[in-house]
Amino acid sequence: MKDFEYEQPQSLAEAVQLVQEHQGAARLLAGGTDLIDQVRMGRYQPDYVIDIKKIPELNVLEHSSEGLRIGAAVPCYKIYGDKEIVKQYSALTDSCTIIGGTQIQSRASVGGNLCNSGPAGDSIPSLIALDATCVIAGSQGERTVPVADFCTGPGKNVLKPGELLVELRFPARPAHSSSHFRRFIPRNEMDIAVVSVGASVVLDDKGETIVSARIALGAVGPKVINAVEAADALAGQPVNEDSIQKAAEIAISLATPITDMRGTKEYRLHLTGVLTKRVLLKAIERAKA
């Protein structure tokens, strides 16, 4: 592996200073499950690796009536190990249980998954479905960006040189709501999504009408697609096959997949419809429970 210096800041201020000082020459290390392989393969050749997982702000894991806060370095296992998060933010825990295998989940963070900004990143559709916001720190202080606007292309995002992701904030979940994430892969685990879908729904108190929804589509475009039109078509509609079918058809029209080793464009479009329906049905089932 390429030679590099290792820094382990203990505070956010120290980290921001290091990131500023070494911008362009540093990569940030949280769980390392992507970074260490990327450095080994030569995709990144940092002179400095800055280990950010000792910083208290990046390890926050807190839920209250205000919502949920997850520090950018919190590993997956801590997220699905929290019963309240499993219940309230189900799509996110669905994602965290299938990011890599058990060993990966011991280390990999949702913040890192988002910052890698892969079109097939397993946490990203769930973050968008749950309307998460990124808190970003830089020398000018903090700024916030909705996760839906964070990624700009494969491996690209709005982080400027000298900035780092601090935490993800989620609004509190309304009553009669739930969410789900599902991906299609040829085996049951340890693979990259051919297509993935995350969705959340809010139902009325009788569970008969969809009040609002959010849908995000993974691996069918240069970045995860926030399928606003598909989700908005569900608002005010009765909970039935017809409403869900229409949303799935709109989702297909929003997908812009390519043909590659994991599947053809046609196959991915078909899967987008199938998964959108299944994910919505599961989210509705959970919301009614």
Place this chain on the structure above:
Amino acid sequence: MAKKRIVTAEVNGKTEEFLCQPRQTLSEVLRDVLNLTGTKEGCNNGNCGACTVIMDGMPVNSCLVLAVEADGSKIETIEGLAEGETLHPIQTSFLENAGLQCGICTPGLIMSVKTLLDSNPDPSEEEIRFYLAGNLCRCTGYDKVVRAVQDAASKCQSGS
């Protein structure tokens, strides 16, 4: 060349102090510096699980951990499992159920199984297969591994 770091970690119950470069992984240091060659290097990219060790109670791919990150941590490897000449019940179960053939995946599998049974002493077959998805075995076809884990679970529970 980045200067070497002094890292102190508890490895198999013993405090170890070693020198390493920041770019060296935990698997490299375990094998080449501490001479604990029971931990195997397979794919070296986090897919196969052959290098699985337990770090602060959690299973990790040691090829995806920098050795400097291990400073202050508690590491368990396959070498720490048996007590003298007495094998750990998981090891005995793998032997008795032929849960291995070539053996390269075995140290990693056994360390994963240990964390599985520590957190879930009586796992279902599905839970076993899902938990061990990050440990690839190209010989056994997994069925014998699953049987070995089920046997180990009952051995651990009965305390034998």
